Amino acid sequence: MACMFTTVARFADPLEAHIACGRLRAEGIDAHVADAHMGLANWEWRLAVGGTRVLVDESDADFAHKVIRDLDAGAYALDSDASSGATLQAPDRESWSSRLAWIALMLFNVPLPWRRRPPRDDEAVREV
Template sequence: MDIILASYTDPLEAQIALGRLQAEGIDARLDDAHSVLANWEWRLAIGGAKLRVPEAQAARAREVLAAIEAGAFALDDIADDDGAPLRAPDRESLSGRVAWLVLMLFNIPLPWRRRRDDSAVREL
């Protein structure tokens, strides 16, 4: 029989916990994860994504979840072969900046697209 070990309102956090439990050899499953992703406004109403494990493996699963919360699986600073710390890639690229600029320019009202003065048309 499976028991609900934890409930997560963040589906990504639930997937990380599920993956860690499965990596430890625990037969875990995640219920309502797709509902939580598809209907984010329902997350609290349905109780979030529920992490279920067999009752026999619950004690070990609780230990693993406690280790996750304590940061036991966090990555330390990673260095390359020369010992220099690796930097995360810059997510801002030139094409991304240009796309943002074009988007902002299209939202600006252009001066030559003003509405015609109706009084000038009536005089003709």
């Protein structure tokens, strides 16, 4: 029997479509992203062609719609760490040399190397 795909969601941003596709795959649904490359290469055409589509098999469409609704409602968002009250986020490793390199690139179109500030003990990445 041939697999017939149907559109379960459309996104203006192709990255959001890939996030939704990843969530659907994590739930065991065979999902695919369509028109993502066109949306990245020709960003001004994104809305004209209807955005980036997420496709699933017709038999999985109802469950996929529920997962997309839950994703939009924030059901899969990370909660804050109950022990410290902190949320999971990447540490700020911007240094004066990275700022200087960015300014040189913007003003003079000259890329410069820079060094990242090493993470402090309290910024160490926690393993989950």
